[in-house]
Amino acid sequence: MKALKLHQELTAIWRNAPGWRGTLCSVNHSDIGKRFIVGAFAFFAIGGVLAMLIRAQLATPASAFVGPEVYNQLFTMHGSIMMFLFAIPMFEGLALYLLPKMLGARDMAYPRLSALGWWCYLFGGSILIVAMLAGVAPDAGWFLYPPLSGKQWTPGINSDVWLLGITFVEISAMCAAIEIAVSILRLRAPGMRIDRMPLFAWYLLATAAMMLFGFPPLILGSILLEIERAFGWPFYTPALGGSPLLWQHLFWLFGHPEVYIIFLPAAGAVSTILPVMARTRILAYGALVAAVMALAFLSFGLWVHHMFTTGIPHMALGFFSAASTLVAIPTAVQVFAWIGTLWSGRPQMKLPMLYLIGFFVVFVLGGLTGVMLAVVPFDQQAHDTAFVTAHLHYVLVGGFVFPMLAAAYYWLPHFTGRERVMQLGETAFWLIFVGFNLTFFMMHLTGLLGMPRRIDTYSDAMGWTWLNLLSSVGSFVMAFGFALFTIDVGLQIWLGRHHRRNPWHAGTLEWAMAIPAPAYNFASLPQVAGRDPLYDQPDLGVALARGEGWLGATRHGWRETLAVDMVTGEPDHIVILPGNSWLPIATAGVLAGFFLAMLAGLYWIAPLFLVGVGAIGWRWAWTNGAREDYGTLPAGQGVALPPSTEALGTTGWWGSVFALAASATLFASLLFGYAFLWTVAPDWPPPQLIARTVLEPSLALLGAVLAIVAVRRVGPDGRTALAVAAGGQIALILALVLLVVLRLPSPASHAYAATGAVVAAYAIFHATLAATMLAFARARIASGHIGGARLGELRIVRLWSDHAAGAGVVATLLLALPGWIA
Numbered sequence: 001m002k003a004l005k006l007h008q009e010l011t012a013i014w015r016n017a018p019g020w021r022g023t024l025c026s027v028n029h030s031d032i033g034k035r036f037i038v039g040a041f042a043f044f045a046i047g048g049v050l051a052m053l054i055r056a057q058l059a060t061p062a063s064a065f066v067g068p069e070v071y072n073q074l075f076t077m078h079g080s081i082m083m084f085l086f087a088i089p090m091f092e093g094l095a096l097y098l099l100p101k102m103l104g105a106r107d108m109a110y111p112r113l114s115a116l117g118w119w120c121y122l123f124g125g126s127i128l129i130v131a132m133l134a135g136v137a138p139d140a141g142w143f144l145y146p147p148l149s150g151k152q153w154t155p156g157i158n159s160d161v162w163l164l165g166i167t168f169v170e171i172s173a174m175c176a177a178i179e180i181a182v183s184i185l186r187l188r189a190p191g192m193r194i195d196r197m198p199l200f201a202w203y204l205l206a207t208a209a210m211m212l213f214g215f216p217p218l219i220l221g222s223i224l225l226e227i228e229r230a231f232g233w234p235f236y237t238p239a240l241g242g243s244p245l246l247w248q249h250l251f252w253l254f255g256h257p258e259v260y261i262i263f264l265p266a267a268g269a270v271s272t273i274l275p276v277m278a279r280t281r282i283l284a285y286g287a288l289v290a291a292v293m294a295l296a297f298l299s300f301g302l303w304v305h306h307m308f309t310t311g312i313p314h315m316a317l318g319f320f321s322a323a324s325t326l327v328a329i330p331t332a333v334q335v336f337a338w339i340g341t342l343w344s345g346r347p348q349m350k351l352p353m354l355y356l357i358g359f360f361v362v363f364v365l366g367g368l369t370g371v372m373l374a375v376v377p378f379d380q381q382a383h384d385t386a387f388v389t390a391h392l393h394y395v396l397v398g399g400f401v402f403p404m405l406a407a408a409y410y411w412l413p414h415f416t417g418r419e420r421v422m423q424l425g426e427t428a429f430w431l432i433f434v435g436f437n438l439t440f441f442m443m444h445l446t447g448l449l450g451m452p453r454r455i456d457t458y459s460d461a462m463g464w465t466w467l468n469l470l471s472s473v474g475s476f477v478m479a480f481g482f483a484l485f486t487i488d489v490g491l492q493i494w495l496g497r498h499h500r501r502n503p504w505h506a507g508t509l510e511w512a513m514a515i516p517a518p519a520y521n522f523a524s525l526p527q528v529a530g531r532d533p534l535y536d537q538p539d540l541g542v543a544l545a546r547g548e549g550w551l552g553a554t555r556h557g558w559r560e561t562l563a564v565d566m567v568t569g570e571p572d573h574i575v576i577l578p579g580n581s582w583l584p585i586a587t588a589g590v591l592a593g594f595f596l597a598m599l600a601g602l603y604w605i606a607p608l609f610l611v612g613v614g615a616i617g618w619r620w621a622w623t624n625g626a627r628e629d630y631g632t633l634p635a636g637q638g639v640a641l642p643p644s645t646e647a648l649g650t651t652g653w654w655g656s657v658f659a660l661a662a663s664a665t666l667f668a669s670l671l672f673g674y675a676f677l678w679t680v681a682p683d684w685p686p687p688q689l690i691a692r693t694v695l696e697p698s699l700a701l702l703g704a705v706l707a708i709v710a711v712r713r714v715g716p717d718g719r720t721a722l723a724v725a726a727g728g729q730i731a732l733i734l735a736l737v738l739l740v741v742l743r744l745p746s747p748a749s750h751a752y753a754a755t756g757a758v759v760a761a762y763a764i765f766h767a768t769l770a771a772t773m774l775a776f777a778r779a780r781i782a783s784g785h786i787g788g789a790r791l792g793e794l795r796i797v798r799l800w801s802d803h804a805a806g807a808g809v810v811a812t813l814l815l816a817l818p819g820w821i822a
Ligand SMILES: [Cu+2]
Pocket: 255, 256, 259, 302, 303, 305, 306
């Protein structure tokens, strides 16, 4: 009876409002995770149809099925959709849905951020699809190299659609990265020490870290290219001191880690499913964690292997070639740990296992061709041929699609609470496996015979005809396989028999709940003593449903979960999560207005939308917190803990740390671009350097010192100190604006001035943000939100203020120094 009452109380707190309002305002991680997965699968289907059109065009020589203009859009959209609208959102969805359940929490750290990510993804992706239907899709290849993607060679809006649409979607990736990292580090079940985390969490922690450092270079590169196209600032134009190679560096600084950002979550799923299929525990947990961290780290030192043919110095060629072959070591550690796990267990040939075998075969073959391509002389022969296309499809389909199909069948009962109906999944596997290998193995051969990638047609005399026809036949066989998979999944969702708990007899916590999962996951949170809690306590789920774990009672209608110490897993404080809200969809809607205004060339309207985002952001932050101290509250097990409003080291503080790390990476990429152009691009130093001046640097230094000193004196009643700190930020803004307006040559005249203006803009943006946050803190003191034990917001504001002061000083010195030295 008590269990039923608790269930009803929790349902009332966690459920969505009925109807459309509830759908639009939902922030629950299970809802948002499922939406991401369904959305990603829909985009996968669209990308797949485009691939079939490509193969139809290439099936015969001298084909006129689609013209070259359409063909260019087809392969560009196929690549862009599969990378940005399928692979990344798919694992984001899986992570959002599974992580809290696996970690023993009730939701992610920032539920509203999950929802914001979803709407940005949906709106940004829709922009790309609408553009494609209108015939103005991007057509310069998925890596959009200038000068081809520049104004001269792509005068239409095709490139702008890519730059703006993809950047819009990337907001969701950045939201997900911050949220995944903080949730794994802080929102775990008590007792889940860092060395007891499920491997899936380790893989996603590495992935989130890579996203924080991998995406900013691409976002910066896209912003610069869009500015060049819109306003003519010549970052990538050699005649005015720019370099198209800068784009290639920024793109691949993102693009290589991107491959691992896609592969690691899939490998995490493999490491979760495989031991269950083998009825044993995973072998070499520690070695796997070390291998994952090594891969994440190494992947940032490889990007130049995409540029071996661009005239790189010999030393660098050797370094990047060696680093690229080095990746084989941590990858092999994983493969051997998986084989060892199978060997030591009693494997069952259930359906997920079949797809895992497909993953092994295809991914290992892709890895081997990868080692071939890491060898510079081989790469110089195979570069930009179909051999590379074959390699990347073996790695990405092998390393992502096959594990995701295994994951789909493994976790489908969790989503639906139902059993399989018919055995279509096995047939689907063989169609996909045979079709895939037929399609792409042939491309190795056509590539070695000299067929370039991305050509729309070829002559019969080249001798590629039969191989291409086989490829095309294979692609259609594969498409039938995916259609069968879709039907199979649909049958299970609608017709499957209802299922009991934990159908696979797995050990991880997501199976310690009724399926399909209730909105609050656990009626009470587990205490964990090992890596596979359900192997240690098979009846855990029932005990938790009875409210015998942590937080087994409700109060004040709060959505509660526990934050733990990130290393020891000791309970630290009670996190009070926000409820359903219209703020995420409103923010994404206003952001959509900004991106559409940019796309339409209405540059004077676009900033108004950003002001709107700022206003909603203020409201968003305002709804957090409390106006009273609660002291410690009972958390179950006889322990009392403070609520998050009175804790230090809150999830909000950690989220700010990660957001600033990403922002600092963007700034560092910008400084890299400045140094790169200065040393490598033609025409440097420029004809006109910045004018020599002491006024602005002194003002900026004064402002930064004031901001840094004053923000440290802010207490619960420190309104004067807040005003002084804000004054310091305003002095910084003034100094930078004066530098750009009075001293810097026109940004359109030379890449030097253009880069300088963007450096200043970065610092001005952050100082404006910091000044706004200081004003926010002042209002929060007045309203009583900051006071008593509730000082967490001041710590967060200090973090952002210090970053702005630091960036302001660096930007000023960078702008003023050349004038002095020259
Ligand atoms: Cu690479």
